[in-house]
Amino acid sequence: MKAIDFFCGGGGMTCGLRQAGINVVAGVDFDPDAKATYEYNNQGSVFVRADINTLERDYFEKNLNVQPNDDELILVGCSPCQYYSIIRSSKEKSKASKDLLLQFQEFIEYYNPGYVLVENVPGIITNKDTILPQFLKFLEDHGYGAPNSRTCKYAVINMKNYGIPQSRRRFSLIATRLDREVHLPEHVANEKTVRQAIGDRRIYRRIEAGHRDDNLVRCHSAIQMSAINLERIQHTSHDGGCRLEWKDDLRLQLNCYKGKDKSFCDVYGRVAWDKPSPTITTKFLSYSNGRFGHPEDDRGLSVREGATLQSFPWEYEFKTNRLEVAAKLIGNAVPPEYARRLGQVILGVNNA
Template sequence: MSKTNEFCAIDFFCGGGGMTHGLRQAGIHVVGGIDFDLACKTTYEDNNPGTTFIHSDITKLPNDYFEKNLNILRNDDNLILVGCSPCQYYSIINTSREKARKSKDLLREFKRFVDYYNPGFVLVENVPGLASRHDSVLPEFLDFLEKKQYRYEWKIVNMSYYGVPQSRKRFSLIASRLGEVYLPAPDQEQAKLVDFIGEAHGFQRVEAGHSDKSDFMHSVSKLNDINLRRLMKTPHDGGSRLAWKDDEELQLPCYIGKDHSFTDVYGRLRWNTPSSTITTGFYKISCGRFAHPEENRGLSIREGATLQTFPHNYIFKGGCLVNNARIIGNAVPPEYGRRLGLLLQELKKNYHGTIQNQSQSR
């Protein structure tokens, strides 16, 4: 058991700190986060003071690293290990298979640490493909949990029903060796774009290419002339590229005769629905339905971060718009992490109550 009898967590593949920040909001002490991307370090540590960023390739990290360097105890009922590994291999988004193949077995590497530390709780978040691909390592991981006598539950959740205003479907798993587990209950209604961005929420109207040097980071990518004209011709609040499909100057050759393919590309977001899934390319209108509902521009860095539920005072320090967008797009939405953290607190109380009742009945 931990000396303080309070939760402590290690966040594997922590990136810029989305899951870490959410767990901290729920009152959980996150001791450290591990990531191979050094560009995330300043963002992670400056926004999560007291939590250590460990720059390392997990495949080269020894099992006892946390035991020796962070005083993490083995077999600690209050220890939470979080594994939100990069997911290119299992993603439906087109990517280099060779490059993505390196991410395929990271859950297996995470399993190595779960086996060594035998924590009270395990959290895993990933793309839905982890559960559906025939060559997934998930069955192996679940078999491992069962052999270690962990109880677990996993689901494909749409985070728009968990306070995150985007249609972001993710694989989510919670496991514990202390008792029964369950995932957070969904909200009855989806979170909507209109409740997070726009002038009513402090986002002033700006033009494409606007540069915001303040910490608010309401910076927007530039648009070339033809893309600006395409967007000006796209109807507000959900319009698509089909509005200019018959314009010989504006139509893209690759979409001629393909009105039903990739219809979100160059499309505008809708105020009264969740946004598209925020990816690392959310600042580019050519990467999906990422154009502002009514302004002639793509999403700003702060708008993308807000749709990921990062608070407005979370400052991204990747050094440029592209790096900051990558940190934001790769993150676990903090609000989902917060809800998982509150659930862990609830489960812990339930387990404690069960143990007390069993003792009193003896």
């Protein structure tokens, strides 16, 4: 089996498919920050820095000997999803990403692969402007089956059900034009917790906010905190505490949250040890951008802790000196463990 990973970012999907035993021929992304990390960790998989809107459809045929109508070819499309996200963001700014799935569709039409994989935010189903119905109709018209038929399955899934120590709801689709039944990966019996993932203090040792790890592989580095945010986290109880604990302290309380005790309660909160973590976003280094405070230390999560909660292997190295860039590559990634399980489904291997 071979795959092309569109919108590959730093390589989460590529990593997992390779772990399953699938040859990822290439990853495609327009982000220059992704190239070094992708290539270093996925040697043998070519990084193609390109805008999918202008990339020639026959590029992979001409340059990488990828042939159309190959039953063993998988095309993967995990397009940027800001437009459909429930996270507050400028829809005007993210509008360019709205129709990327339709650009990916053109490569499906040209190569007619045996399999198609898509991962996105749940909002791609519910958003009133979604192009998902158009994409599903395309798949049906091109022999991949009607939605949720024997050969085309999709659902909104939660990564915590697949051995990943994180609550992360995503849209996931697998389709084939071959005469076989496909399905999404099977659930695991028990959820993996934050403690199981990053609780070993011999590895994820105590550090302070602003600590920079000189070991680039380990990258147990945390960003600096302002003096007032340091006070806030010091007044937030260990193991899952939240900002409501200091809401009546006029000095610590933020004006924007006054009278909003039932809204945005995860912001300025600590992660709980014995649950899966909240969704690891591109802002997970920042205590003020979600429930990203460490369960015990007075700091936000480190780069390596976020990567581990996303199920990246320990040896996966983020080739940048900027912590915010590493966080972007981690937060935008498909968790490799889920990708591995998708690969096993295609290969007909029981999930482990």
